[in-house]
Amino acid sequence: MDDDFEKSVESGLKLAKRIYNGKDRYVSVPTPVAMEKSSPSHQPTAPMFYAVISDPGIVDNPDIPSYQPYVHGPCDPPALIPLHLNEIGMESDCYLDTAFITIRGTWRLHCVMGSRSCDCRLVVPLGEQGSILGVEVDVAGRSYSTQLIQMEETHDLEKMAKHEHGGFLKPQMFSLTIPQVDGGSILSIKVSWSQKLLYTDGQFSLSVPFNFPEYVNPSGKRYATAEKIQLNVNTGIAKEVICKTTSHPLKEIRRKVGKLGFIYEEKVMTWSTTDFCFSYVVTSNDIFGGMLLQSPSIHDDDQREMFYLYLFPGNMLNRMVFRKQVIFLVDISGSMRGKPLENAKEALGAALSKFTPSDSFSIIAFNEETRLFSSSLELANKETVENATQWISGNFVAGGDTNILQPLDKAMEMLSEIHDPFSQIFLITDGAVEDEHNICNTMKTYMASRGHMSPRISTFGIGSYCNHYFLRMLALIGRGQYDAAYDADSINVRMQRFFAAASSAILTNITIDIFDHLDGIEVYPFPIPDLLSGCPLILSGRYRGNFPDSLTAKGVLADMTNSVIDLQVQKAKDIPLDKMFAKRQIDMFTAQAWFSESKQLEEKVTKLSMQSGVPSEYTCMVLIQSDKEKHALESTGLKEVKRIDSQKNAGSKEQRVRILLRGLNVGFGNVTATMENLPTGFGESDLLESEIAIAKALQCCSRMADCCCCLCCVKMCSKLNSQCVIALTQLCTALSCFGCLSCCVALCCPDSN
Template sequence: MADDEFAKAVEDGLKLAKRIYAGKDRHFGPPRPVGGMERSLASLLPAAPMVYAVVDDPGIVDNPDIPSYQPHVYGHCDPPALIPLQMNEIAVEADCFLDTAFVAIRGRWRVHCIMRNRSCDCRLLVPMGEQGSILGVEVEVGKNSYSTRVMDEEENQKMEKPERNEGGGFLKPELFSLTIPEVSGGSDISLTIRWSQKLFYEDGQFSITVPLNFPEYVTPFAKIFAKKEKIQLNVNSGFGKEVLLQTTSHALKERSRQAGILTFLYEAVVEHWSYKDFHFSYSVYSNDLFGGILLQSPTMYDYDQREMFCLYLFPGNNQNRKVFRREVVFIVDISGSMEGKPLENVKNALSTALLELNPVDKFNIIAFNDELHSFSSCMELVTDVKVENAHEWICKTFVAGGGTNIMHPLNKAIDLLFDARDSVPHIFLITDGSVEDERDICSTMRTRVANRGSMSPRISTFGVGSYCNHYFLRMLASISKGQYDAAYDPDLIESRMQRWFRRASSPIVTNIIVDIFNHLDEVEVYPTHIPDLSVGCPLIVSGRYQGKIPDSLKAKGILADMSEVVIDLEVKNTKDIPLEKVFAKQHIDLLTAEAWFSESKQLEEKIIKLSMRSSVPSEYTYMILLQTDTEKQDAVKQAKKHGSQKHAGPKNRLSILVHGLTIGFGNIVATSENLPTGFGEPKLPETNDVLEKAVRCCDNYCCCMYIIKACSKMNDKLAVVMAQGCAALSCLGCYECCCAACCESS
């Protein structure tokens, strides 16, 4: 597993770090509580923004400030060891708007483990929150600065060919990596990392979690060092209701409060860095359904000069609100690629979903590969006996094998739901594969859904891994008012599927319409078809329009008793919430699905403009890490100041392509060959034995470094005699160790 290999590289780095002599002032903060073994696998994986020295030559490891005697080690670490750098500053700022948070982390790390006249690459790793999207990284190190930039194909071709090809990207879901090249020992690395993430919503509460669990070994050596932590949180709910604070992990102090707008600050000098994630939750209270529309004019720099809007609807806190009766068909991919953990987790999630159905609901299950396997020939009423029979059928039938055919089970499911009355029919499709007729599937389902009228089946889709076409699945859900979700990590399949099912299968208001949209000169809504409003899940749609929106509007829909409900919408102009920024990722994802389906170059151009303006990566743009020489920048400023034309401007000295930011449009070849479900886990080669010998040299308390430390506490004459004798013995021992290492590596 990639986690094991990464943890092994960090473990090797920590062993190498034992070679570093920290001096007499070495200081460790007070012991922190830990669960289980101190160096467990989980403790070595990044649970906060971390920077590592990438060491392939163990001979360069030393304290840049206090050089010490080190036995030379021949050979290289393959793969490189990762030594966690010491952190000197950390500050977090989070801005929460509607259902989205924008997080900026500013920190300073020091390359404390590399000789001053040597250099190495340094690797930044950032575990991001729910549905995170990287927005940019800025780096200052020595006389060089780096920054990321999103650009299109044309601009990318004009640039010089990237000098390096390992700039980083997402190593796994929500774990972003970036390589900073050739950093000298003793340098300070100042970093600003920006990303967006969705606020988690459950039981009427919004919450944000930012990973801030730092290990003890990032604490600096020096005793005299003021370690300051700062967290600033700004909340603008935008919903016009009172915001109620629920829980917080750190001692936040409220700085200001207005209607729906709050500012908090936490600032402290600490003995050790934070060992828990920053968590904050709040609720927007209302006893009944409520909603509103936010309006905003575009800025002068916006390529789209149409007005912007955001429509939101909340289910309220009425726990007695009736839910529609459901008729549910589960369609599960059991092709050969689903074998093992993916299929087991899907089975567990499906079993839980069956238990959450009500006695008035109906259900059926279709397992598919090259063939169809149906639990029943008709829809079955939910009873204890039927659910138990379904569990037994799942255990017997869900055996991975065969190919992938998605059209056939979808048509079969719609036929099963043909007679659905006074209920909301649902189709839940789970697959890990991509097929050739995906556009035909979308066209066919669009026609069949339209022919069913207002109570047409909602097709909710769930993608497993990276081989399926997630834009096909998103498009299929969009055209049928369904819900889309995905899991790119096998350990997340069960939890995300359960949440996806609950969100999609508990509607309290369906067929929502806002009449004014039909009377505007032009309107563009994301998603195109307004989904249902479900229990415990706010509905937020957005878009652009031209025309005049009145001061008050109404939204209409159908309740579970089939009566009509009218919700008054408060119309409000806002300047405090950057609507374009908040919905940029949602618009890019939905537009990309539309562009894939229609094969429209015009939509692709639109996505490129939006991606470059918002700094959100897309399938049609690139993220590049650019290096600029700050000395040349200063020279340019001085030249301009004195009117000289000698310096035309700073040139980009290094450009590195950042990989792994997009998911692509599926892998038909991998699906047809039934390759195991792809989760994008990078594989690292085995560690070279040379590294093992290098780090084990310092595991022994008779190592040269420990002898020198002991000598420093003796009187001068005895220290000289002992140091000379021990040095001679140590050299012989290290010579033998190094000879053995070199012989084995050759």
């Protein structure tokens, strides 16, 4: 996607040179410096609107028509011209470890003739672990808004759904298309999403994509325009909050214990050229925590009380952590070839370099077989780490199939000889396997047999083919951590952060005394994970009964002493607990629903998703178009609209069109792609299916060194896009003289044998 998208934007910027702005002023288009080795990236670094141009002949200034030389041929793929940004504002509300972002802005379709129209594509880069919550767009008397619907309602929409309509272009890059916008129109948007705050060394950090390229500034004579940022911080903690860094000159407008308010509003000539960043510290040297309580709304299907328990590691940088005793399990199957395996090597090497001589480790590389660096854990002295680095270079060679249970069993066998309260297994894979339920059950039995002495299992998924809910469930069973990299460029950074966080436990075997005395209580996650120095521990759930005014959390510190932490219980004020833990609970419930194959849990996820607006595997997002008389009249400049009986004229007053947005779900892995050893998938599910179909066709052809009589390809091509059809047709034509009747029968008539 990256290359195709950037090429389309590059083509759009070249087309934009055609636009005449009066007095020989043309749109300023950045050009690469001659000495630069590579062109500047055109990946969106802030919310952006693009004109989707298939016919270059419609490109012109809608206000000042000019002579345009004829352009031969359509743009294929369509060019993307970035629209001019007229107004932008951002609101950010931070609660504990979660931020809710709302962007409001207006763009103008400045590059299409007033008498013509084109589609306009909105692209929104989200922040850390971002989850889209909703989009509203108003343009020329039409309004568009996103809405979640149940899977059962998508059957009629599937036929007309296209990749271009919207969804995720790539991980954390949401997109949707507004059809047929007239040249010169103003597009007003409101987009909302949630994201996680990063926590490092006792410091919370927020980073929101807010870096606008120079070419979104209106051309010609410019006037100062308002740029506004509003930030609210509500930690829910009765402790002092200290601001550390900020990217924009914020003005403090409110300060209370645990609460801060800021605003930035300036008249600017050019829009922000840096992401909005803000960090703060909640002061405390020791471990501290608390419990927030809240009653559900009357619209909530679950009327049990809500709680949100947090434990923070404090700001002591030299706090003692548990000695590392780690076995790394790294997938080296054929699909890991290239960037995934190279990044895994780098991340593993970086992790080993941070081990101390008192730490110990081993490495298991696996495909359908296992290769051991050592049959037992080795102390991480300088010589051993150097030997491990050489062993990785010689043994991390991609090839073969994927077997996850075998290396897990071997790691459990190696750790069974260690009587230590904190040993770990790190599993890294990019594939899905058929025996995932059996793996979870086997590990669950093993964990129960060893109790508090059982090792932690942390999992890291790469790409789109692996079953991320299996990996999440396995980490939940193993009281470990889960993380993932959905695009190739983030593998190394995320994996290093994953290793560092998961191996920095400071408090283990945590128990909360009140949990055993409440009726109807649900705790997520459970069993309770360890408290790590690199991130807070968050527990949420529902209960019946009454909490006392204070309670305690107990656990074991790294020096093997017991620790008791007093937790203050308070009612949550001005903190939307249901919104805060919606994403976390949806992910956990989905993993449990996959594992237990429970329809009841699937329905629970569906209800929670519809109620919170957070997408899930059992809901789909649609774009709803509404055409209203009121909006149409207001767009002509009329300030008053005569009221019309809505019941009598309901049919003529509003028309609603629903467009399905694809690619918002992670899915439950792709065993077929893993078995075919396709390269790690980072694309949308539609494209992945096409890749699998092509791989199967090529395997069919290679068996007989030819490509059949095209009947099998006709069947397959009906499910592919036009480019795939052209490529396969050319291949079949070139090789058709050889014939391959048996291959056709095998593919087209599999039941004939």
